[in-house]
Amino acid sequence: MKKITFYLLTGIIAALEIIYFGWSVGTGRPLPFTAGLFIGIAVIYIARLYIDDIVEDERTQRIRERTALGTLQISLIALLVFSLWMIIEGAGSQAHAEIRRLGLFGIALFLVDTGMIVVFILLSFYYRKQFGE
Numbered sequence: 001m002k003k004i005t006f007y008l009l010t011g012i013i014a015a016l017e018i019i020y021f022g023w024s025v026g027t028g029r030p031l032p033f034t035a036g037l038f039i040g041i042a043v044i045y046i047a048r049l050y051i052d053d054i055v056e057d058e059r060t061q062r063i064r065e066r067t068a069l070g071t072l073q074i075s076l077i078a079l080l081v082f083s084l085w086m087i088i089e090g091a092g093s094q095a096h097a098e099i100r101r102l103g104l105f106g107i108a109l110f111l112v113d114t115g116m117i118v119v120f121i122l123l124s125f126y127y128r129k130q131f132g133e
Helices: 003-027 030-049 058-090 097-130
Strands: none
Touching: 003 030, 058 097
16 A cells, blocks of 8 residues: 555545534534544554655654654643643633632643653653763
């Protein structure tokens, strides 16, 4: 199979998953969607095994590394700002109980963000030591 055929198949499966998700939300039945999601992932994984072209080389791997790091950094900053906004919004004593719960969720999200940063730093130290820096 050519790489373009694989990408087309992946796009079709993604579109079907979105439609299936909408049906699942509309009917209130999450279990069939969950099964369909795993089936779609399995089909994509199996199809990837049958690609004739070169899927990755060093250049592609380097591009993915930079993309992943940039995505992580932007997502972390956005989540930190969002969690701090929720904490500030829920901190007011005049706020309704629902808004105060939003603040508690903001604290939980902030702790998750902090944990992600700690894991990133620890892995950074680990890989620097492993690769001899």
